[in-house]
Amino acid sequence: MISEKTRAAIERYKGKPGDELLRIEGIRKEFPGVVALDDVRFSLRRGTVHALMGENGAGKSTLMKIIAGIYTPNKGEIFLRGEKVRLNGPLDALERGIAMIHQELALMPFMTVAENIWIRREPINRMGIINHAEMARKTQELFDRLNIRIDPLSEVRFLTVAQRQMVEIAKAVSYESDVLIMDEPTSALTETEVEHLFEIIRDLKTRGIGIVYITHKMNELFEIADEFSVFRDGKYVGTHASSEVTRDDIIRMMVGREITDMFPKEEAEITDTILSVEGLTLEGTFHDISFDLRKGEILGLAGLVGSGRSNVAEALFGVTPATSGRVRIDGQEVRIASPADAMKHGMAFLTEDRKDTGCFLPLSILENMQIAMLQEKNVRMGFVEQGEVSRQCEEMREALRVKTPNMQERIENLSGGNQQKVLIARWLLTKPRILILDEPTRGIDVGAKAEIHRLISRLAGEGVAVIMISSELPEVLGMSDRIMVMHEGHMTGILNRNEADQVKIMELAAR
Amino acid sequence: MENVQIEPIEKKRSFRIPGDLSILLVLIGVALVFEVLGWITQGQSFLMNPQRLTIMILQVSVIGIIAIGVTQVIITGGIDLSSGSVVAMTAMVAMSFAQAEGYDRAVYPALTGLPVVVPLLIGLGVGLLAGLINGQLIARTGIPPFIATLGMMVAARGVAKWYTKGQPISFPTESFGALGDGAVPVFIFLGMAVIFHILLKYTRYGKFTYAIGANPQAARVSGINVQGHLVKVYAIAGLLAGLAGIVTAARAETAQAGMGMMYELDAIAAAVIGGTSLAGGRGRIFGTVIGTLILGLMMSGFTFLRVDAYYQEIVKGAIIVAAVVADVYRQKARSKAA
Numbered sequence: 001m002i003s004e005k006t007r008a009a010i011e012r013y014k015g016k017p018g019d020e021l022l023r024i025e026g027i028r029k030e031f032p033g034v035v036a037l038d039d040v041r042f043s044l045r046r047g048t049v050h051a052l053m054g055e056n057g058a059g060k061s062t063l064m065k066i067i068a069g070i071y072t073p074n075k076g077e078i079f080l081r082g083e084k085v086r087l088n089g090p091l092d093a094l095e096r097g098i099a100m101i102h103q104e105l106a107l108m109p110f111m112t113v114a115e116n117i118w119i120r121r122e123p124i125n126r127m128g129i130i131n132h133a134e135m136a137r138k139t140q141e142l143f144d145r146l147n148i149r150i151d152p153l154s155e156v157r158f159l160t161v162a163q164r165q166m167v168e169i170a171k172a173v174s175y176e177s178d179v180l181i182m183d184e185p186t187s188a189l190t191e192t193e194v195e196h197l198f199e200i201i202r203d204l205k206t207r208g209i210g211i212v213y214i215t216h217k218m219n220e221l222f223e224i225a226d227e228f229s230v231f232r233d234g235k236y237v238g239t240h241a242s243s244e245v246t247r248d249d250i251i252r253m254m255v256g257r258e259i260t261d262m263f264p265k266e267e268a269e270i271t272d273t274i275l276s277v278e279g280l281t282l283e284g285t286f287h288d289i290s291f292d293l294r295k296g297e298i299l300g301l302a303g304l305v306g307s308g309r310s311n312v313a314e315a316l317f318g319v320t321p322a323t324s325g326r327v328r329i330d331g332q333e334v335r336i337a338s339p340a341d342a343m344k345h346g347m348a349f350l351t352e353d354r355k356d357t358g359c360f361l362p363l364s365i366l367e368n369m370q371i372a373m374l375q376e377k378n379v380r381m382g383f384v385e386q387g388e389v390s391r392q393c394e395e396m397r398e399a400l401r402v403k404t405p406n407m408q409e410r411i412e413n414l415s416g417g418n419q420q421k422v423l424i425a426r427w428l429l430t431k432p433r434i435l436i437l438d439e440p441t442r443g444i445d446v447g448a449k450a451e452i453h454r455l456i457s458r459l460a461g462e463g464v465a466v467i468m469i470s471s472e473l474p475e476v477l478g479m480s481d482r483i484m485v486m487h488e489g490h491m492t493g494i495l496n497r498n499e500a501d502q503v504k505i506m507e508l509a510a511r
Numbered sequence: 512m513e514n515v516q517i518e519p520i521e522k523k524r525s526f527r528i529p530g531d532l533s534i535l536l537v538l539i540g541v542a543l544v545f546e547v548l549g550w551i552t553q554g555q556s557f558l559m560n561p562q563r564l565t566i567m568i569l570q571v572s573v574i575g576i577i578a579i580g581v582t583q584v585i586i587t588g589g590i591d592l593s594s595g596s597v598v599a600m601t602a603m604v605a606m607s608f609a610q611a612e613g614y615d616r617a618v619y620p621a622l623t624g625l626p627v628v629v630p631l632l633i634g635l636g637v638g639l640l641a642g643l644i645n646g647q648l649i650a651r652t653g654i655p656p657f658i659a660t661l662g663m664m665v666a667a668r669g670v671a672k673w674y675t676k677g678q679p680i681s682f683p684t685e686s687f688g689a690l691g692d693g694a695v696p697v698f699i700f701l702g703m704a705v706i707f708h709i710l711l712k713y714t715r716y717g718k719f720t721y722a723i724g725a726n727p728q729a730a731r732v733s734g735i736n737v738q739g740h741l742v743k744v745y746a747i748a749g750l751l752a753g754l755a756g757i758v759t760a761a762r763a764e765t766a767q768a769g770m771g772m773m774y775e776l777d778a779i780a781a782a783v784i785g786g787t788s789l790a791g792g793r794g795r796i797f798g799t800v801i802g803t804l805i806l807g808l809m810m811s812g813f814t815f816l817r818v819d820a821y822y823q824e825i826v827k828g829a830i831i832v833a834a835v836v837a838d839v840y841r842q843k844a845r846s847k848a849a
Contacts, residue, residue, distance in 0.1 A: 319732060340734040349732060357732050360725035362792040371722050374715050375734040382714045426733070 019046045020082065021210040022067070022098075022179050027076030029062055036062040037073070040236045042229055044179065044210040049201060051213045051225035051242070055254055055473070059234040060214050064181050067212060068100040069093030080179075099172030100181040107164055109157035114139040116156055117171045142170050146200060162193035169200060173209075180204065181212045186220060187306060198224050216304045218247050218510055230254055248503070251510070255473060255502035268296040268460040270481065273331075275434055275465060277316070280325035285311045286489040289325070293434065293465045298456065300480030301469040303509050308489040309469045310352050313436050316467075317342045317349040329434070343375055348432035350423055352439045352469070358423045359411050366407040368422050369393045373429040396425040401451065417448030424452065428459075435459065438469045453479060473502045485509050534786055534801045541805055545812035557815055564811075565694065571807035572696035573598070573755045573762075573771075575800065577778040578785075579707045580642075580751030582799045585782050586711075587744050588724040588791025589649065589656035593663035594752040594778055597641045598771030599671040601756030605634030606680040606766035609687035618680055627686040631757060638753015639746055641667055646745030650738035656745075664775065671768040681765040691762025699758060701800075703751065708796040720744060724791030780827070781806050784834040788842075805830075 022044040029037040037059045044050050052060045065071045067078075069087035078085050080096060087093045090100070107116045114135045115122075123134040139152035148166045156164060165185060172180055186194045201211060201224060213225060221228055221242055230237040230253040237253050275293040280286075286308035293299050303309045315322040318336040327334055329345050336342045339349070351357040360368050370378075370389050378389050393407065400421045404414060411419055420440070427435065440456065441449040456479060460466055470476045476483055483495045485508035492508040542558060549557035558564070577594045584591045610617040612624025641663055648659040689695065711717035719740050722730045731737050755774070760766040785802030787794025809830070813823040 317732070338734075338736070339732050340736060343734045351729075351732055357726075357728045360722055360729055360792065362725050362788070362790075363721060367718065367721065371718060371730075371735075372733045374718055379715045382716060384713060384715055384718060386713065 018048075020044075021046050021080070023079040024067070025077050025079075027063070027066060027073045027078075029066060029071060029073050035234055037066075037234045040076070040231070040234070042067075042236070043239075044212060046178070046208045046210050047205045048226040049205065049211045049213050049224050051215055051221050051228035052231065053215070053221065053228050053250060053254060054231035054237075055471070058231040058254075060231055061183070062234075063231070064100070064183060064212065064214060067093075067179070068098060068181055070100075094175055094177070097175070097177045098179040098181070099175055099177035101165060101168045101172065101183070101185060107156045107167060110155060112153050112155055113150055113159070113167050114152040116167060117142070117152075117174055139170075142174055146170055146173060147203065148200070160193075161188040162190070162197070165189075165197065166200070169204075173204070178209050179212070180209055181214075183214045184216065185213075186215070186217070194220075216306075216510055218250065221250070247507075251503055251506045255506055266457045266461055268298075268457070269463075270294050270296045271463070274329065276328040276331075278326040278328075280312065280315060280322050280327065282311060282315050282320065283323045286315075286486070289486075289491050291484055291491075291494065293467065295433075295463045295465050296460050297481045298460050298466040298468055298479055300476040300483040301467060301486065302473065302476045302483055302505050303486035305471065306488075307486040307509065309486050310438055311489075312486070313349065313438050313467065313469060317347060317436060319349070340375065343372070343430060346431075346433035347436065348372070348427035348430055348434070349436045350427055350438060350440055352442070354416065354419055354423065354442075359419055361410070361412040363411065364408045365397075365402070365404055365411050365414070365422055366390065366393055368411045369396065369407075369425050369429065372426050375430070392429060393425070396429055400425050400428075400455065415444075415448075417444035420444055420448070420452065424455070432464065434465045434467070436467045436469075439471065440468065441470070441472075441475065473505055476505070477502065534784075534798050537784075538801050538805050538808070541808050541812070545808065545815065548812075548816055552816060557812060563815065565697075567807045567811035568697050568700075568804070569694065570810060571781075571803050572700040573759050574774055574777045574781060574806065575700040575803040576696075576703055576755040576758065577752050577774055578781040578799050578803055579703050579796060580748035581775070581778045582782040582785075582787050582794050582796060583707065583711060583720055583744055584656070584748045585779070585787045585789060586720050586724045586791060586794045587741060588727070589741070589745070590660065590779065590789070591645065591745065591748050591752075592657065592660040592775050593641060593645060593667055594748065594755070595771040595774035595776075596664045596667035596671065597638055597749060597752035598756040598759055598774055599766075599768055600641065600667040600674075601634045601637045601753040602760035602766040602770050603671045603674045603680060603768060604637045605630040605753075605757050606683060606687075606760045607674070608633050609683040609760075610680070611682045611684050614682045617682075618675060624684060627684065627690070630683075630687055631690075634757040634760075635750055635753045638756060639750045641752070642746040642749015643742065645749060646742035649745065650741045668768070671770075674768070677768060679765050679767045683761065683764055688761055688764050691758055691760075691764070696758045696762060699754070700803075703754070704796055704800050711796060716740075716743070721792055724793075726792070777806060780831045780834075783831060783838075786838065788838060789835070802834075 020043060024040070024042050027037055027040045028035070040059065040063060042063065052063065054060050062071060066073050069090045069092055078087065080098070085096065087096070117139055118135050122130045123138070124130055136152045143150060143152065146169070148170055150159065150163050150166060156167065159167065169180070185197060189197060204211065215221060225242045227239060227241045229239040230250065232254060271294060273292045273294050278290050280289040289312055291299065301309050301312070311320065314320045316327065316336070318338045318341050321337050327336060334345055336345070342349070355361070360371070370393055373389065373392070374384060378385050390407070397407065402418050402421045402425070404418065411422060414422065424440070437456065441452050456466060456468065468476070468479060477500055481497050483500050483505065485492050485495070485505055487509055495504060545557040549555060577598070581591050581594060607618035608622060608625055609627070609630035610623045614623055617623050645660050645663050648654060649656050711720060719730070719735050722733065722735060723737055723740060727737055756771065759770055781802040782794065782799045783789065783802070784805055785795070785798030785800070787798060806827070809827060810823065813826070
């Protein structure tokens with residue numbers, strides 16, 4: 001009972017290794033206010049692994065989602081096996097043989113492996129009842145073919161991350177897909193698991209499958225990829241065979257960007273050490289982080305997403321307290337078990353995710369702004385000293401130029417940049433001595449960005465010690481007095497302002 | 512990951528009817544409908560009858576007291592299903608310490624004729640305890656409030672029955688009975704409404720309550736002790752349910768294990784009709800008071816129109832659902848506008 005689709009799928013395999021599987025040309029993708037991809041091209045050949053490289057925000061994920069049919073490009077053409085196609089959603093892409101292995105794995109935890117693989121396509125009898133034995137047999141067959149050793153009848157929630165990934169790969173193969181997209185597949189795997197994954201990938205290659213492989217890791221690139229394409233700021237930079245280049249070449253291709261005068265770090269007087277961190281460790285997340293921070297100093301914290309940057313900030317502020325290590329403030333050892341503890345010591349923390357951990361979306365701008373300052377002060381007998389609090393908030397609103405008709409407006413009606421200013425105001429109103437900023441300018445427009453940079457610079461000038469995490473290297477380089485770089489939970493170096501450049505940072509961040 | 516954000520453009524805000532006003536309009540609308548139907552079917556006015564209106568408010572005062580506590584729970588994003596059972600439990604316990612002197616079949620024959628503060632404090636204490644258990648369960652174990660308070664709902668009802676093996680408790684002292692006399696329950700209800708309106712609007716307690724409901728992670732990062740605050744909120748809800756139990760017993764001059772049945776749902780309905788969002792972060796005591804009055808108006812109105820009690824319940828159910836649907840659409844319209 002071979003369906004027409006399956007027959008079409010079998011036809012696909014008639015191609016030879018090296019034939020062009022997928023080609024895209026002149027792709028442009030816009031989001032409101034942002035051009036995510038501009039005139040991008042890409043080509044995938046049968047039986048090869050093609051890696052996509054680039055910094056955070058270079059456009060890799062957007063490209064991947066276009067190939068997987070999740071986004072529709074505003075411009076450009078997609079050719080699949082030489083034929084021009086239009087992908088109508090991920091399901092359409094899947095049925096045409098393009099499968100994506102999701103970074104956040106998309107399996108149903110309380111269903112069996114077999115049920116997950118054959119969902120929507122379960123073998124059924126005449127009565128419409130699912131034939132579980134047949135389904136298990138087909139799964140086993142598939143696994144044997146791919147050398148995967150997982151019980152088809154165990155529930156997915158009992159599987160390790162690596163095993164789940166295998167199941168996703170098997171599922172993709174079961175659709176007879178020949179274009180497979182993998183988004184940082186090794187980020188949660190151990191070394192042996194990575195080895196097993198690579199074996200499977202090599203096996204898939206011999207079957208004529210082409211793999212789009214997104215990674216930040218250089219050594220993987222050389223181990224598994226046949227060729228790679230580099231993207232930068234939504235633009236295509238170039239494609240090379242991975243045997244022809246060195247690490248340095250790739251880094252240069254990734255960063256080759258000029259620092260503009262957008263980052264006006266002013267000279268600030270750097271005085272006494274205020275915060276000193278020694279051997280800070282959160283088991284399984286980051287290890288042995290040590291640094292000093294002085295008044296008036298901006299310490300940049302660089303590293304790729306997942307390097308543990310944000311986790312260090314969260315540990316310092318007591319959101320997820322560290323398991324060991326020492327923190328001293330003004331020379332006194334302190335124990336910070338909660339954000340309230342951190343605030344008592346004059347710390348403030350602007351989180352990375354405005355929506356998840358920043359804004360109170362249903363509440364007004366005023367409520368959003370004043371919440372942290374009520375923690376320690378501005379309350380008498382339980383009653384908020386609203387007159388004084390509102391006055392301070394209004395002053396701060398003017399100082400940061402939050403554009404809003406009035407303070408009673410709900411924060412959800414503001415633009416990203418203005419929301420960010422409200423959150424910064426929330427923390428400045430606590431009059432912090434140590435300010436931790438995690439991606440302070442993410443997703444906001446250029447004008448607001450420059451204003452926030454000026455503000456940070458001014459605060460440092462007033463003697464506030466600043467830790468600034470950023471994925472944008474020019475921002476880190478432009479703003480920081482010193483830059484600490486992290487890689488996979490370890491500190492790989494601290495660079496002074498005058499010795500740091502993009503290549504040096506990338507070398508420490510992506511080894 | 513891409514750092515692409517959709518940037519809403521600041522827009523001039525169009526005129527919107529404030530939430531408080533719109534709920535008041537609903538109340539007036541419902542009243543007018545009964546007024547018109549009254550003239551048509553009964554040939555008399557529904558509203559021009561002070562006695563009927565007093566009885567109406569009296570009937571829902573107990574629900575209103577509970578609803579005030581439940582409103583702040585719902586603002587934190589939680590729910591309290593236990594209040595009806597807590598009413599029964601506190602009514603029973605408080606009444607057993609409020610029996611008139613010399614009543615020889617009293618629960619505690621040696622403890623009759625006690626001053627009114629004794630049963631009052633014991634009753635409030637029992638309610639507070641139930642609320643504290645709810646709060647601790649939710650804060651410490653992390654189980655959903657629905658489950659924790661569902662457990663309390665069943666258990667407290669059990670305690671109420673076990674307390675006297677199902678026997679009612681009667682013959683309170685005169686001073687205890689006075690707590691339910693005349694319009695006293697209405698004053699207690701409105702007094703609590705004023706206190707909690709102020710508490711939610713002008714104190715740190717209130718600010719933190721809204722913040723936790725709006726975004727618990729952000730609340731924590733802002734330095735709020737979320738778990739500790741939740742315990743307080745549930746404890747206060749229990750305290751108010753306890754007060755409602757005392758008032759119920761005083762008004763009926765007797766306590767029975769079956770008292771307060773389904774009051775928790777009426778209280779939740781009053782809050783929701785009054786504009787409190789089950790998603791947390793939004794709600795006002797003023798709205799809850801109006802919501803309570805709408806419920807009362809409907810009960811009283813249907814009786815006035817001699818509508819069968821069964822139909823009353825069907826319509827009440829429909830109105831609760833309609834209130835939530837209306838809220839969902841309002842929120843959607845808002846986020847589209849943004």
